[in-house]
Amino acid sequence: xxxxxxxxxxFVLDLGDGENRFxxxxxxxxxxxxxxxxxxxxxxxxxxxxxxxxWSNGLDLDWLFAHPDRQREYVVSxxxxxxxxxxxxxxxxxALQGHTFAAGAMFSLxxxxxxxxxxxxxxxxxxxxxxxxxxxxxxxxxxxxLTPRAAHEAMVTARRYGGREAVAADIVDHAVDEDAVRATxxxxxxxxxxxxxxxxxxxxxxxxxxxxxxxxxRENPLGD
Numbered sequence: 001x002x003x004x005x006x007x008x009x010x011f012v013l014d015l016g017d018g019e020n021r022f023x024x025x026x027x028x029x030x031x032x033x034x035x036x037x038x039x040x041x042x043x044x045x046x047x048x049x050x051x052x053x054x055w056s057n058g059l060d061l062d063w064l065f066a067h068p069d070r071q072r073e074y075v076v077s078x079x080x081x082x083x084x085x086x087x088x089x090x091x092x093x094x095a096l097q098g099h100t101f102a103a104g105a106m107f108s109l110x111x112x113x114x115x116x117x118x119x120x121x122x123x124x125x126x127x128x129x130x131x132x133x134x135x136x137x138x139x140x141x142x143x144x145x146l147t148p149r150a151a152h153e154a155m156v157t158a159r160r161y162g163g164r165e166a167v168a169a170d171i172v173d174h175a176v177d178e179d180a181v182r183a184t185x186x187x188x189x190x191x192x193x194x195x196x197x198x199x200x201x202x203x204x205x206x207x208x209x210x211x212x213x214x215x216x217x218r219e220n221p222l223g224d
Contacts, residue, residue, distance in 0.1 A: 004033040009193035017051040021060040045189035049095040056104025083215040085110035089201040091192035095185035109145040118163040118175035136223040137215035
């Protein structure tokens with residue numbers, strides 16, 4: 001399960017050492033960690049990291065298929081996570097040490113900055129291969145955070161990007177050696193720790209109003 005630690009002005013949220021799929025209990029733990037970050041005092045920023053082969057593989061499809069009657073509720077909770085990151089009143093950096101796929105890749109896009117391992121691991125939106133269409137909120141998020149060319153390629157072709165390829169496509173900001181991923185993310189976050197509070201939240205909310213609207217749609221989050 002996710003754990004939260006603080007290194008001076010930087011909170012480090014470790015998503016876990018498995019596939020870090022979005023089980024409801026996992027989502028609740030992340031939400032509780034974000035509560036703690038928001039309630040803290042003084043300069044602060046957030047790094048979201050993980051341990052092992054994966055940063056996040058996204059939706060917990062096993063749980064979802066076992067609970068088809070809760071699909072809408074589940075999608076709403078995933079959308080809520082993205083919306084919360086987009087409007088969090090602190091600067092956020094994703095430290096992608098491993099595979100970052102599907103809803104996990106979209107979670108990374110909700111952060112301000114992304115640092116990825118250069119030599120191994122992929123960032124990918126495989127929905128076209130899986131036969132799972134993007135929800136309106138997910139589509140809006142991807143298109144808001146990537147260039148039109150990168151968004152089209154990533155969403156339509158399901159291309160797998162290595163670290164250096166992801167930098168070239170402006171999907172991530174830095175590609176570094178494995179042992180430097182978290183340290184680089186913490187350094188970037190620490191440099192922005194003074195930008196915190198309601199002003200930052202307002203800037204974000206206005207900048208991403210067109211993304212937040214579909215992400216906060218509760219009655220028909222899938223746009224069916």
